[in-house]
Amino acid sequence: MLRCHACAYRVSGVSTQAPPAPATPSTHGPSLGRAALTIGALGVVFGDIGTSPIYTVQTIFNPEDPHPVPSTPDNVLGVISLMIWSVTLIVTLEYVTFVLRADNDGEGGILSLITLIRRRAVPGSRRTKAGLAALGIFGASLFFGDSMITPAISVLSAVEGLEVVNPSLADLTVPITAVIIVLLFLAQKFGTERVGGLFGPVMIVWFTVIGVAGIGGIVQNPEVLKALSPTYAIGFLTGHFHIAFFSMAAVVLAITGAEALYADLGHFGRPAIARAWLILVFPACLLSYLGQGALVIQDPVANLSSPFFLLVPEWARLPLVVLATAATVIASQAVITGAFSVAHQAIQLGYLPRLRIHHTSAHAIGQIYVPWINWVLMFSVLTLVVTFQSSHKLAYAFGMAVTGTITITTVLFFYLARHRWQKPAWLVYGFGSVFLLLDLLFLSANMTKLVHGAWLPVLIGISVFTVMTTWQRGRALVTARREQEEGSLREFVDALHTRRPAVVRVPGTAVFLNRGKETTPLAMRANVEHNHVLHQHAVILSIETRPVPYVPPAEQVVLDELGYADDGITHVTAYFGYMDEPDVPTALSRICGAVPEMPASLQDASYFLSTIDLEVGEDTGMPRWRKRLFVATSGITADAADYFRLPRERTVVIGSRIEV
Incomplete structure (x- = not known):
């Protein structure tokens, strides 16, 4: 973000003119234009949520799930409707419409919410603010779990497309995934400035392809368009709650990456993120989900294993695997960069020790490389790939990290809306209760997967939270002793x-x-x-x-x-x-x-x-x-x-x- 370098400042009562400093081009600058900002947002912000269609539907109807969802036409319509309206309510309404407005001098993310709440101008007792800050730190801790799981599940799900192209290649899925991940983390030290310009165009191609492929599936079975009505989601929840509840543990995969919209606010601004979401990302994802639902309704046996790749003709499947791999690498890059950013903020706020930080761009402040975080993430991601070996098994762990972070963000945001912005109680509690109820449904559904892998992000979150709060407390003790x-x-x-x-x-x-x-x-x-x-x-x-x-x-x-x-x-x-x-x-x-x-x-x-x-x-x-x-x-x-x-x-x- 640009700051005025030619302002007068005071030093012990002496007013002087600040010396000229090298300008840092702002991603908000008018020279970039709306189109450039929107394309940039597509390449960085939406990689995670934009690759969710690869694995979400197949995970929900996976027969190996400990709580399987029968792939009957009514269940498929109910699930697809539940996915569509979950994305609409949580991503479009909660995040794009509300949460993105809570910026800290243009920056977003859960740590920004903490700093906003802890300011003196915000009413509330010190104990309440400390409790909310601790909750926010735990949310940031869960994000590190997300940063480990996202590259593993995203790249695995893309490479698994080889099994659709040729089943004999199944044994190569894990080794190829491991090689891609190692190369990805080795490349971090060079920064993303050189290749960042390619991310946006690649994601435009990606969203166009999955949208068109989804239309192809819808044409084969237009009945799936009924899922656009919220009555199917409501009917599925109320009439088949014993099935719908467990399905929500996987439905939440459709909104993974929602927290990235907020975390990357400072890079692109709310207008660019909202435009990219509403114009391209949201429609493309909905079309893909509808198309996959149409295939499953048409043949719930043959089309259940990998409906995303089956949406395209056989000749196009290998190119789609390559494109999907590129998209998941971009998604992984975004979340890795996010982990560097969160670590940097935590260091500056006193929750982590000083770590060596390299700035990889002479133009963009936010492009940093933190070696220690990078190698810990690489080791963790490789461990997850080798241990779980399939995307649907990792999905149980993924959902818990996402729902935990989103629920905490909801609590912090609506506290801020009520106590900082003085919004009417009926408005805050009305919308807040709706979103919190939905978040808690997702969270409780993922709790049922604790023994099946959901314990992993909880363990990571508790471990990171313990380290961060211990460091903060230890620093206070050392400071007192040092004085x-x-x-x-x-x-x-x-x-x-x-x-x-x-x-x-x-x-x-x-x-x-x-x-x-x-x-x-x-x-x-x-x-x-x-x-x-x-x-x-x-x-x-x-x-x-x-x-x-x-x-x-x-x-x-x-x-x-x-x-x-x-x-x-x-x-x-x-x-x-x-x-x-x-x-x-x-x-x-x-x-x-x-x-x-x-x-x-x-x-x-x-x-x-x-x-x-x-x-x-x-x-x-x-x-x-x-x-x-x-x-x-x-x-x-x-x-x-x-x-x-x-x-x-x-x-x-x-x-x-x-x-x-």
């Missing part, structure tokens, strides 16, 4: 004048990273106590993450004199958003020479970092097992110099030991 070790900055500065031997002030500027302006940086204290020296200009730098995606450059740095001007000590606070890249030298360059105490340039400045060696102690702040988890998690923390973009040749690291 005790650091001591008062005021007392430290006063003691400089009477210290014996006297402190030698050497030429130059030293920048000490610290958590606040009340305490003394450990590195500064160690430098004075052990080396008896301090630079002529000492800058204490605190970095804070605001609950917004991006902080404009004009508002990124604030300088405080603290009354220590005569001692050459200045405090600076650098503010970043949770989607910003924390580039410390660039941020500091904006205040060089702004006031007499600051040198005109920081090109020769030395940077001092205080690192902490953590040990499990006897304090009662956390159970011992959580302390061990916190210490273990700290082992994956990326180097602070790299994370804050500090110059290696001018960075000094001084360590200390703290017990938790």
Whole structure:
């Protein structure tokens, strides 16, 4: 998102003009045009939900399901109608119409909802907000499970089309899927900028093909058009609830990827996403589902195994397998990128340790690569493919991750609508209860699959949630203990004048990273106590993450004199958003020479970092097992110099030991 780089900003009462910074092209820019934004949204946002037709219908009527749905004409019409109206209500009405309006400075996603709710302007007790925030963190944790399952089930379902082309190729499904997945994750380090332009056109071809194929199936059996009436969905639920309830565990696969509409809001904006959904994606998916339903009604035995690929003539099946594989790779790419984005936000908000992050595009801020997350996802996806070996078995696990995330999003959104936007109670509770009832039906239906694989995303969610909340709590304990070790900055500065031997002030500027302006940086204290020296200009730098995606450059740095001007000590606070890249030298360059105490340039400045060696102690702040988890998690923390973009040749690291 573009920010004004030519605005005036204030530094300790001095108003100055921000220096020109390289512009970051915004995906919202008018030069791209509506068509370009819409095509881009098709290539990134809709890969997951757009490939659901490959496996949804066959999963619902799979005879190996622990709760099989008989493929009678009435059941088929009821199921197809239930799918159509679930997509209409949840995706079109809830997400596109309502949820996409809840943006945090243009950014979406469940973590954006958390930051919106926790703002002071939103009424509510601290306990309520903390509970909703914890719920949102669990939803974000479930998303990591989704990020593992989506590539596995999507690519598997596409490659399984080879079995329709030639049944003798069935044994190659898992090896081919594994090779595609390995190549996909190996390519992440190169970024998606070069191939991203191809995603949109490929998905246009994809949605056109599945829509046309669906029309072909409908022409063979127009009776399936009855499913467009909601009476068939309602009748199926009320008249055959014992069947319909269990079918909902697979019907939910039709709305997988709905959360991506919200998560990718900041990349394309609501209008482009809504246009792409309503003009192409929604009609194409409905036509495909109707066409598959028509085939199953026509021959519930022969057409049940893979109705999606059977919609096209035999000569077109192999090309469709290739196209489906390309579409599922795009779907996987989108969810992997989403995992990188969620991890980045969680790091900035303090729920994960610093991880090494590479920005793979000079133009798009959101295109990042997180190596540690990438390799964990690749190992997890390969494990799922080898363990489950078929898309219909993975479907049991997939539905639980999706329904859990959607249900949590519904709760957070309608709380926000009532308490932040002050919408009428009858409107909020009316719509909210309808959506929540539907979400809970899907969630409870997926609960019946717990022993058949649905336990997997729950386990992943609980594990990630435990790590994230433990890290947050551990950081708070370490910060409190560290402040005790650091001591008062005021007392430290006063003691400089009477210290014996006297402190030698050497030429130059030293920048000490610290958590606040009340305490003394450990590195500064160690430098004075052990080396008896301090630079002529000492800058204490605190970095804070605001609950917004991006902080404009004009508002990124604030300088405080603290009354220590005569001692050459200045405090600076650098503010970043949770989607910003924390580039410390660039941020500091904006205040060089702004006031007499600051040198005109920081090109020769030395940077001092205080690192902490953590040990499990006897304090009662956390159970011992959580302390061990916190210490273990700290082992994956990326180097602070790299994370804050500090110059290696001018960075000094001084360590200390703290017990938790």
